Amino acid sequence: MSVSDAISNKARMLRNQIRHHNYQYHALDDPEVPDAEYDRLMRELLALEEEYPVLISPDSPTQRVGDTPISAFGTVQHELPMLSLGNAFTADELQEFHRRVLDRLELDDDVDLTYAAEPKLDGAAVSLLYEDGVLVRGATRGDGTTGEDITHNVRTIEAIPLKLLGSDYPARLEVRGEVFMPKAGFDAYNDKARAAGEKTFVNPRNAAAGSLRQLDPKLTAERPLDMYAYSVGIARGGHLPSGHSEIIDQLQEWGIKVCPERSVVNGVNGCLKYYKDIGARRDRLSYEIDGVVYKVDSLELQKELGFVSRAPRWAIAHKYPAQEELTEVEAVEFQVGRTGAVTPVARLKPVFVGGVTVSNATLHNIDELHRKDVRVGDTVIVRRAGDVIPEVARVILDRRPQRTRRVQLPKTCPVCDSRVAREAGETVARCTGGLFCAAQRAEALKHFVSRRALDIEGFGAKLIEQLVATDRLKTPADIFQLTREELSELERMGEKSADKLIRSIDASKSTTLARFLFALGIREVGETTAAGIAVHYGKLANVVAATEEELLGITDVGPVVAARIKAFFGEEHNLDVISRLRDYGVNWPESEPVLDAENGPLSGKIFVITGTLPTLTRDEAKDFIQDAGGKVTGTVSRKTDFLVAGESAGSKLSKAEKLNVSVLDEAALRTLVSS
Ligand code: IVH
Numbered sequence: 001m002s003v004s005d006a007i008s009n010k011a012r013m014l015r016n017q018i019r020h021h022n023y024q025y026h027a028l029d030d031p032e033v034p035d036a037e038y039d040r041l042m043r044e045l046l047a048l049e050e051e052y053p054v055l056i057s058p059d060s061p062t063q064r065v066g067d068t069p070i071s072a073f074g075t076v077q078h079e080l081p082m083l084s085l086g087n088a089f090t091a092d093e094l095q096e097f098h099r100r101v102l103d104r105l106e107l108d109d110d111v112d113l114t115y116a117a118e119p120k121l122d123g124a125a126v127s128l129l130y131e132d133g134v135l136v137r138g139a140t141r142g143d144g145t146t147g148e149d150i151t152h153n154v155r156t157i158e159a160i161p162l163k164l165l166g167s168d169y170p171a172r173l174e175v176r177g178e179v180f181m182p183k184a185g186f187d188a189y190n191d192k193a194r195a196a197g198e199k200t201f202v203n204p205r206n207a208a209a210g211s212l213r214q215l216d217p218k219l220t221a222e223r224p225l226d227m228y229a230y231s232v233g234i235a236r237g238g239h240l241p242s243g244h245s246e247i248i249d250q251l252q253e254w255g256i257k258v259c260p261e262r263s264v265v266n267g268v269n270g271c272l273k274y275y276k277d278i279g280a281r282r283d284r285l286s287y288e289i290d291g292v293v294y295k296v297d298s299l300e301l302q303k304e305l306g307f308v309s310r311a312p313r314w315a316i317a318h319k320y321p322a323q324e325e326l327t328e329v330e331a332v333e334f335q336v337g338r339t340g341a342v343t344p345v346a347r348l349k350p351v352f353v354g355g356v357t358v359s360n361a362t363l364h365n366i367d368e369l370h371r372k373d374v375r376v377g378d379t380v381i382v383r384r385a386g387d388v389i390p391e392v393a394r395v396i397l398d399r400r401p402q403r404t405r406r407v408q409l410p411k412t413c414p415v416c417d418s419r420v421a422r423e424a425g426e427t428v429a430r431c432t433g434g435l436f437c438a439a440q441r442a443e444a445l446k447h448f449v450s451r452r453a454l455d456i457e458g459f460g461a462k463l464i465e466q467l468v469a470t471d472r473l474k475t476p477a478d479i480f481q482l483t484r485e486e487l488s489e490l491e492r493m494g495e496k497s498a499d500k501l502i503r504s505i506d507a508s509k510s511t512t513l514a515r516f517l518f519a520l521g522i523r524e525v526g527e528t529t530a531a532g533i534a535v536h537y538g539k540l541a542n543v544v545a546a547t548e549e550e551l552l553g554i555t556d557v558g559p560v561v562a563a564r565i566k567a568f569f570g571e572e573h574n575l576d577v578i579s580r581l582r583d584y585g586v587n588w589p590e591s592e593p594v595l596d597a598e599n600g601p602l603s604g605k606i607f608v609i610t611g612t613l614p615t616l617t618r619d620e621a622k623d624f625i626q627d628a629g630g631k632v633t634g635t636v637s638r639k640t641d642f643l644v645a646g647e648s649a650g651s652k653l654s655k656a657e658k659l660n661v662s663v664l665d666e667a668a669l670r671t672l673v674s675s
Contacts, residue, residue, distance in 0.1 A: 003052045011055045014045040018061040036322035074149035076139035080233045085317040097316045098268045112267040116245040117274040120291040123180025123208040130173045133164040156221035165255035170238025177229035181207040182286045185224025204288040228259040243297045283386035291319035323385045325353035329378045332407045338443035340430035344369045354384030361390040365427045366409045375404040415439035442468040444521050448476040453519035457504040475577045480584035509585045512674040522568045524561045532627045538593040544569045555623045600629025605641040607632050611649030613666045628673045
């Protein structure tokens with residue numbers, strides 16, 4: 001079959017690109033593009049070669065894994081090849097893998113095969129050879145058949161024992177695992193390098209691989225490296241258990257580090273649950289992962305399944321969505337926030353990253369923008385990890401088009417044209433327009449109606465922007481003068497939704513002092529601070545009259561916050577808005593001040609906190625309870641009145657349930673304090 005010139009050119013181009021990235025990544029330890037981009041090129045080439053097999057040449061990057069080892073190191077022939085893993089990106093692909101396994105083993109559909117499940121560590125694979133329990137050789141994976149001798153470097157890694165514990169290990173034992181740089185060590189290392197003006201690492205995997213490839217072991221020793229073992233290669237002259245998970249437990253007994261998050265699961269459902277659990281904890285793990293690995297646990301079945309090209313048929317990597325992607329900057333705009341902060345935002349060509357489509361990424365502030373030097377037209381790496389807002393990680397300078405310009409901080413507000421000012425020592429530049437600025441007004445109003453503030457359901461951002469633009473809404477008080485008639489005439493608003501909105505506006509009038517104080521949007525006064533102030537003073541009049549000194553007596557209130565509160569209530573127009581709000585019917589129960597926490601609503605009650613709460617940290621929750629007079633202890637007992645439990649609550653929750661202790665979530669705790 002003949003192939004058109006266009007197609008063979010395309011294949012050549014892809015190969016050259018992949019070779020270039022291989023060189024950057026393997027030989028120079030300096031990757032230019034995120035893994036996802038590399039994977040895409042590789043997949044594109046594989047697809048092309050699959051469709052037109054005549055295109056395949058022995059030197060295609062698809063025909064070998066990795067690159068030639070660099071010559072300064074000795075080479076090591078792996079007696080048993082070091083394999084790679086097939087990937088599954090979706091539950092369906094995992095299901096297909098499981099199907100293939102069952103088919104090949106001639107097992108029934110309903111057999112719940114046991115899999116060993118482990119995080120897929122993002123580091124560099126190593127082979128560690130122990131002879132009579134003594135570490136004699138360390139090697140990289142290389143191309144799977146030939147690796148580099150890095151004995152001098154692996155000996156510097158404290159997680160790797162120089163001698164095994166016990167005596168029942170095989171005379172010749174090859175342990176395989178992943179050397180990696182934990183996130184904390186990676187960050188600390190990069191901070192130090194940055195401060196010293198030295199080169200930083202792009203990601204923890206690159207850091208691990210680069211550190212192992214030092215000629216001078218002293219340099220490796222300075223790197224905070226760690227290792228988890230995940231399999232055994234050669235094992236001669238001794239006995240190993242018959243299941244993968246048992247082998248890993250055995251390795252641990254011989255003193256070798258293994259991953260604490262490993263597990264044994266049943267069938268596809270067990271795998272999927274594991275994938276979900278680890279995914280939920282991914283950001284909190286101390287090391288970087290890019291997926292999880294499932295391995296048929298029985299070695300006998302593994303043997304029966306065997307290999308296909310370079311990957312075992314009995315294992316698969318189930319990948320998480322990439323947290324980094326490439327895209328282009330279409331514009332850099334400046335957004336004005338509730339407090340006037342002028343924040344640069346990159347408008348991006350939409351890209352799927354971290355499991356969502358991203359078209360905007362924050363650039364944080366003008367200093368950050370200048371440090372990264374992001375320009376319109378640039379190709380950038382966008383990062384979205386967990387629930388963190390997407391950000392531009394860095395610019396690919398090689399791809400910068402000609403004639404770009406450095407982005408400057410605007411001198412005037414893009415919304416109201418007021419001067420933009422930056423106080424000495426502040427990183428944030430602010431619009432000086434205050435509530436004259438429509439953007440600040442709209443943001444203040446969005447905050448006022450938000451769920452944790454007055455909670456006016458159905459009052460969306462678009463609606464607020466529309467009403468601010470026509471000057472119908474100038475302050476929060478104006479919300480309560482809106483009529484059904486005028487609302488129903490607005491764009492995208494029927495009579496039904498107008499009715500509904502009026503009802504939620506009415507319902508929001510009965511609130512709590514804590515919510516009301518938070519809704520006012522006083523700078524630095526978050527939900528917890530507002531709640532603390534509300535309990536302490538009981539009545540709004542007391543808060544308005546409080547001196548800075550008194551305010552400082554409340555936990556959570558420092559000099560900056562006290563000054564902001566004082567300044568807010570010192571402004572006549574703010575007091576006007578408050579009195580109008582009360583005139584229109586906004587109300588809350590007032591109570592006697594709890595000037596000392598002993599008389600607080602929680603006084604005499606004993607609390608225990610466990611798990612991750614949605615908004616409060618452990619310390620904040622503790623302060624919050626103590627401010628209201630409660631006591632916080634560490635262990636659940638019969639004396640405990642309430643367990644405040646968040647996500648991933650463990651043994652404390654089961655103990656509380658056993659002892660019939662009331663369990664609260666964060667919302668219930670807040671209700672308890674304000675009622
Ligand atoms: S098992 C026969 N388990 O992923 C299977 N590999 O794509 C061989 N990796 O080179 C590997 N975590 O560097 C296995 N828990 C884990 C792993 C893991 C990370 C890496 C390893 C390997 C690559 C395969």
